[in-house]
Amino acid sequence: QVQLVESGGGLVQAGGSLRLSCTASGRTFSRYAMAWFRQAPGQDREFVAAISWSGGSTHYADSVKGRFTISRDNAKNTVYLQMNSLKPEDTAVYYCAARSGSYLNTVESYNYWGQGTQVTVSS
Numbered sequence: 001q002v003q004l005v006e007s008g009g010g011l012v013q014a015g016g017s018l019r020l021s022c023t024a025s026g027r028t029f030s031r032y033a034m035a036w037f038r039q040a041p042g043q044d045r046e047f048v049a050a051i052s053w054s055g056g057s058t059h060y061a062d063s064v065k066g067r068f069t070i071s072r073d074n075a076k077n078t079v080y081l082q083m084n085s086l087k088p089e090d091t092a093v094y095y096c097a098a099r100s101g102s103y104l105n106t107v108e109s110y111n112y113w114g115q116g117t118q119v120t121v122s123s
Contacts, residue, residue, distance in 0.1 A: 001026050001112075002024055002025070002026040002032065002098055002111075002112040003024065003025045003026050003112075004022055004023070004024050004096045004097070004098060004112055004113060004114035005022065005023050005025075005096075005114055005115070006020060006021065006022050006094065006095065006096045006114040006115070006116060006117040007020070007021050007022075007023075007117060008020040008021050008117060009094060009117030009118045009119045010118075010119070010120070011120045011121075011122065012086055012119075012120070012121055012122070013121070013122055014086060014087060014088055014121055014122065014123050015085060015086065016086050016121070017082070017083060017084045017085075017086065018083045018086065018119060019080060019081070019082050019083070020036070020080065020081040020083065020094055020096075020117060020119070021078055021079075021080055022034070022036075022078065022079045022080075022081075022096030022114055023076070023077055023078045024077045024078070024079075024098065025077065031053045031100065032053055032098040032099060032100055032112075033050060033051065033052055033053050033098070033099050033100075033101060033102055033103035033104070034050065034051050034053075034070075034072060034079040034096065034097070034098050034103070035047065035048070035049065035050035035051070035070075035096075035097045035098075035099075035103060035104075035105070035110060036048040036049045036050075036070060036079075036081045036094055036095070036096060036097070037094070037095045037097055037107060037110075038090075038092035038093065038094045038095065038119075039092055039093050039095065039116075040091060040092040040093075043092075045095070045107050046061065047061050047105040047106065047107075048060070048061055048064055048068065048081070048094070049061065049064065049068055049069075049070040049081060050070065050103035050104070050105060051070045051071065051072055051079065051103060052102065052103050053074075055071065055072050055074070057103070058070055059103060059105060061105075063089075064083075064090075067083065067084050067085045067086075068081060068082065068083050068084070069081070069082040069084075070082075079096065081094070083119070086119075086121045087121060088121050088122065088123045089121075090119060090121050091119060091120050091121050092119060093116040093117065093118050093119075094116060094117050094118075094119050095113055095114055095115075095116045096113070096114040097110035097112065097113050097114070098110060098111065098112040098113075099111050099112070
C-alpha cells in the first residue's frame with residue numbers, strides 16, 4: 001500500500017505561483033507513475049498533469065499546458081507541481097495520485113490518492 005500526502009496549497013493572487021508537493025510512503029515509489037488531479041466545488045475531478053515512473057515522460061491538460069510543470073525526485077519519494085501564472089479558474093482541491101505502470105489521465109486509472117490540498121486564486 002502507498003500513502004500520499006500533499007502540501008503547498010494556499011491562497012494566491014491571480015498571476016502568482018505555488019509549488020505543490022506530494023510525498024509517498026509505503027511500497028517502493030520509484031516505479032509508480034504519478035499524477036495531479038483537481039476538483040472544484042460542484043465539479044468532477046479533472047486531470048491536470050502526469051509523469052512516468054522514470055520522469056522521462058510528462059503529459060498535461062490543455063488548460064494548464066505552458067503554465068504548470070510536473071516533476072519528481074524518486075530519491076525523496078516526492079512529486080511536485082509547479083504552478084505559474086495562476087488564474088481564478090485554477091481554484092480547486094488538488095490531489096496527488098499514483099499507479100503502477102505507465103501514466104494515464106483518468107481518475108479510474110489510479111489506485112492511490114492523497115487527501116488533497118486547497119489552492120485558491122483570487123482575482
